[in-house]
Amino acid sequence: MITKLRKRHRIIWLVMAVVLPLLFMAAYMSIPKYQLFEGKLSNTVDDYLITMDRPVIVGDNWLGGELEIDVLRYERSSSALVYLAHIDKDNYMGTAILVGKINNRGKYKFQIKISDFIFSAYKTYVVIYDPIKQREIYEPIQLVP
Amino acid sequence: MSVKYAGVLWNKQKKRYDRIIALLAILYLMLFVGFNILLHPTISPEALLVRSTATLALLMLHVILAIGPMARINTKFLPLLYNRRHLGVSMFLVTTVHVVFSIIQFHSLGNVNAFVSLFASNTHYDSFVNFPFQVLGFYAFIIFLLMAATSHDFWLKNLSPRVWKSLHMLVYIAYALIIMHVMLGVIQLEKSPLLIGMLAVGMVTIITLHLVAAYKTHKADTKENEVEEGFVLVSNINNIKPNRAKVVTIGNESIAVFKYDGKLSAVHNACKHQNGPLGEGKIIDGCITCPWHGYQYKPQDGCAPEPFTEKLHTYELKLKDGKVYVNPMPKPEGTYIEPLSYE
Numbered sequence: 001m002i003t004k005l006r007k008r009h010r011i012i013w014l015v016m017a018v019v020l021p022l023l024f025m026a027a028y029m030s031i032p033k034y035q036l037f038e039g040k041l042s043n044t045v046d047d048y049l050i051t052m053d054r055p056v057i058v059g060d061n062w063l064g065g066e067l068e069i070d071v072l073r074y075e076r077s078s079s080a081l082v083y084l085a086h087i088d089k090d091n092y093m094g095t096a097i098l099v100g101k102i103n104n105r106g107k108y109k110f111q112i113k114i115s116d117f118i119f120s121a122y123k124t125y126v127v128i129y130d131p132i133k134q135r136e137i138y139e140p141i142q143l144v145p
Numbered sequence: 146m147s148v149k150y151a152g153v154l155w156n157k158q159k160k161r162y163d164r165i166i167a168l169l170a171i172l173y174l175m176l177f178v179g180f181n182i183l184l185h186p187t188i189s190p191e192a193l194l195v196r197s198t199a200t201l202a203l204l205m206l207h208v209i210l211a212i213g214p215m216a217r218i219n220t221k222f223l224p225l226l227y228n229r230r231h232l233g234v235s236m237f238l239v240t241t242v243h244v245v246f247s248i249i250q251f252h253s254l255g256n257v258n259a260f261v262s263l264f265a266s267n268t269h270y271d272s273f274v275n276f277p278f279q280v281l282g283f284y285a286f287i288i289f290l291l292m293a294a295t296s297h298d299f300w301l302k303n304l305s306p307r308v309w310k311s312l313h314m315l316v317y318i319a320y321a322l323i324i325m326h327v328m329l330g331v332i333q334l335e336k337s338p339l340l341i342g343m344l345a346v347g348m349v350t351i352i353t354l355h356l357v358a359a360y361k362t363h364k365a366d367t368k369e370n371e372v373e374e375g376f377v378l379v380s381n382i383n384n385i386k387p388n389r390a391k392v393v394t395i396g397n398e399s400i401a402v403f404k405y406d407g408k409l410s411a412v413h414n415a416c417k418h419q420n421g422p423l424g425e426g427k428i429i430d431g432c433i434t435c436p437w438h439g440y441q442y443k444p445q446d447g448c449a450p451e452p453f454t455e456k457l458h459t460y461e462l463k464l465k466d467g468k469v470y471v472n473p474m475p476k477p478e479g480t481y482i483e484p485l486s487y488e
Contacts, residue, residue, distance in 0.1 A: 003366055003394060003397045003398070003399055004397060005310065005420060006359070006362050006363070006366065008314070009314075009355070009359060010359040010363060012314070012317050013317075013352065013355040013356055013359055014356070014359075016317060016320075016321065016352060016355075017352045017355075017356055019321070020321055020324060020348060020352065021348070021349075021352075023321075023324070023325055023328070024324060024328055024344075024345065024348060026273065027273075027274075027325065027328035027329055027332065027333075028328065028332070028341065030273065030274040030333070031332065031333055031336050079192070079334075081334075101334070101335075103185075103187060103188060103189060103192060104187045104188060104189040104192070105187075105189075106187045131334055132251045132266065132267070132279065133251070133252075133262070133266040133267065134266065134267045134269075134275075135266075
């Protein structure tokens with residue numbers, strides 16, 4: 001390599017040595033512990049069978065249990081996040097919590113303990129969300145205990 | 146080195162090297178798929194394809210970026226440098242599989258064009274964490290596409306070595322884009338400590354190798370040399386290995402002094418092909434042979450053997466008390482200078 005080219009390489013890697021680790025660390029620090037859901041409504045449910053076993057209900061409040069999601073077909077997204085939301089299906093922005101992730105056909109079970117949020121037993125919804133396109137795959141599905 | 150362009154320049158050594166690349170790639174894909182099926186029985190074939198090609202391409206990119214500085218730090222790695230172009234194109238092919246299947250998987254099932262969806266489905270361009278990471282990967286892919294498409298002597302000749310090299314140095318931008326594509330993408334969703342750790346180790350290794358190589362060459366380039374009546378000291382003659390060279394940098398110019406058949410000759414250190422470091426090559430069949438792509442030059446006049454037309458600057462030498470000195474004033478390209486005999 002000629003001297004000028006070596007100098008260009010040296011400058012580029014000095015800059016990279018400073019900038020890249022900083023960006024890496026910023027991205028690492030930004031990994032969420034849990035995610036508040038903010039989204040929009042769309043579509044209808046026909047690919048998922050959602051059931052709740054052993055729901056813990058105190059008064060009107062639902063406090064947890066085992067959520068099972070049976071993915072019957074798998075055509076709309078290769079990867080989806082599952083959220084629980086409350087209030088009502090048209091107004092849940094900022095109130096949903098991340099439960100887990102579904103990838104493929106099959107049954108998924110999530111053990112849920114709600115401590116930070118109080119969910120109404122009669123107004124709890126499951127939201128299936130595409131994190132890539134950042135939108136719901138289906139309209140929120142109400143859980144009826 | 147060839148007088149006409151061929152689709153792919155293959156010789157016995159490159160064919161052997163390409164077979165090794167193919168075998169290692171297949172082995173990696175098989176291991177990745179096997180382990181993932183074992184650990185995640187419900188994983189879909191589409192996800193396996195997207196993830197296995199992504200991690201393989203990432204691994205190959207790290208190897209490619211490590212070869213250059215490793216060859217500068219230790220000349221034993223020069224054979225890898227000679228074959229790097231094929232590894233780069235192989236990495237591009239693996240990346241293409243990842244990109245095509247990712248776009249089909251994540252963007253082709255909606256009612257808008259897949260490429261529109263790629264850029265418009267996530268519009269959080271003003272956010273760091275929610276930045277559309279797929280777009281970062283796509284831009285890196287465009288750089289790899291340009292590099293792979295021009296990884297040919299036809300383009301090197303017609304674009305000029307300077308433009309060609311500038312274009313190929315975009316790989317460093319692509320590397321940064323890929324690191325952030327992973328960190329703002331899959332890492333945010335899966336928080337995999339293994340992936341984060343491996344990516345961090347890879348990144349630190351690449352940066353360290355480049356900085357060490359840069360320091361080593363900068364130190365050599367800025368070394369003050371003894372001057373004797375207008376001639377600059379190169380080295381003690383015994384420090385130059387037979388059929389090899391000693392490089393001296395004077396100002397911005399780099400000169401390679403070769404020792405062969407009891408004689409010494411000096412030429413400009415940059416190969417006409419791609420500015421490769423001729424001084425890191427050796428004399429093969431009586432010709433200086435560039436370690437990058439095998440371009441050859443006669444040491445006494447700097448001319449490529451017929452029918453080739455490339456010519457290098459040549460330099461006068463003198464020998465005093467076992468020390469080799471070079472006149473830093475270059476002779477016109479292709480000027481014959483009687484080799485300095487030392488026996």
